[in-house]
Amino acid sequence: MRSRISEFDLVMPESLDSAVAMLASGEGWRPIAGGTDLMVLLNAGKLPYKKLLTLRKLDELRQISVTNNAVHIGGAATYSHIQRHPVLEAEFPLLCQAARSTGGIANQNQGTLGGNIANASPAADSAPPLLVYHAQIHLVSNSGTRKVPYTEFHLGYKQLAMRADELIQEIELPRPVTTWRSYGRKVGTRRAQAISKVSFAAAARVEGGNVLDIRLALGSVAPVPLRCTATERFLLQTPVTQAAIAHACQTLESEIRPIDDIRSTAVYRSAVAKNILAEFLGTLG
Ligand SMILES: Cc1cc2nc3c(=O)[nH]c(=O)nc-3n(C[C@H](O)[C@H](O)[C@H](O)COP(=O)(O)OP(=O)(O)OC[C@H]3O[C@@H](n4cnc5c(N)ncnc54)[C@H](O)[C@@H]3O)c2cc1C
Structure with missing residues (x-):
């Protein structure tokens, strides 16, 4: 059931000091910025906060x-x-x-x-x-x-x-991270305007075919956004061969914890995560 807007209080502090003072007051104020998450909840009648403090003037x-x-x-x-x-x-x-x-x-x-x-x-x-x-x-x-x-x-x-x-x-x-090669992918139901089934961001420094430094992070494959440190450790100082890529994908599979939910399945998420990692590592050789 939709919420009645009259049930909500909205304040618009003019300064950061007054905003944090209100948040500290114990009166239950909740910040709202763009509202693109909170207003969806409000519209669905599921917003648990009745006192909203907008950051609009800060x-x-x-x-x-x-x-x-x-x-x-x-x-x-x-x-x-x-x-x-x-x-x-x-x-x-x-x-x-x-x-x-x-x-x-x-x-x-x-x-x-x-x-x-x-x-x-x-x-x-x-x-x-x-x-x-x-x-x-x-x-x-x-x-x-x-x-x-x-x-x-x-x-x-x-x-x-x-x-x-x-x-x-x-x-x-x-700053700076400009000498790194970076790679990002978002996989959703559609190419645009879809919540991610799997998202991937990576950056690496490679010299003479060897990985000197690497950072790998994924979204939607665990309860929290995940930095894949075991896979990173395996790849460090390693020449990027087909065998190394296959081993890195196995390591990645063992450190992510994808689930089945309304958007996807654990099996699909795992397969996609490994494919994207292989795609990225393939660009480093
Ligand atoms: C149609 C649609 C499509 C979307 N697509 C995507 C997508 O593709 N990818 C994606 O990641 N998200 C998506 N979202 C979710 C949403 O747009 C994002 O999470 C957005 O960044 C939320 O920012 P906001 O300012 O609107 O947050 P709000 O709705 O204002 O607030 C969200 C939460 O953050 C808190 N908050 C806000 N600002 C602060 C602050 N400065 N300090 C402390 N707490 C704060 C609020 O109290 C609330 O709990 C989508 C939402 C909609 C409606």
Whole structure:
């Protein structure tokens, strides 16, 4: 049954300080950014929060800034903003590719990176690139700020290392990773506007046919977005031969934990994950 909009309170704080003060008040305020996840729940009558605090007026959360060492993406920066940013496009193409393939244009104009992370879905398209790029999540609350590596941010299915009184203030991507070869794929029911059955992001440094460094991350194959460290370890310092590719695929199969759900099956997800890994490794030789 659809929700009655009159049951909800909406506030629009003018400053970050007043936003985090309200979140700390214990009155049950819940942040809303683009609303592309929350409004679907609201429309379906399944939104458990009645007090929404919009980040709409917090301009500092919508900015993207660049320093020598990092790109800082505000928690409420939209996909449209991200995919048009020249430094992100040049240095973090996997994130821009994910931004371009998240929903449709309306979604990309409203949906935010912070919302995608905080929604905590293992199918979130931004997650594999953020793992590959060693993102750091900056959290802010009434009691100050703290930084959590994205690799430690997902604690379990829909569980994050973030308290209800905290906001994702920014996502920091260390620079530069330009000498790496990168590869991203999203597999869904359709080529566009589909939630991922499997998503894949990878980057590697290869010299003389040997893998010097490699980062592999997948979405929708475990309760959390997964960095595949066992497969990475096997590939390090290894010449990329057909035998090595076959062994890497077996290792990947043993470290992912796909399930059957409404979008796909564990068997299909496993087969696709291995095929994409083989496709990527085939480009490195
Ligand atoms: C038609 C459609 C297609 C979609 N397609 C895709 C897709 O292809 N890939 C994909 O990954 N997702 C997809 N989504 C899901 C959604 O668009 C994304 O997850 C989006 O990034 C959510 O961002 P938002 O700003 O709209 O979040 P909101 O709906 O505003 O919030 C989502 C959650 O994040 C919390 N939150 C928001 N901002 C912050 C913050 N700064 N700090 C702390 N908590 C915060 C909210 O409290 C809420 O729990 C789709 C959704 C729709 C409706």
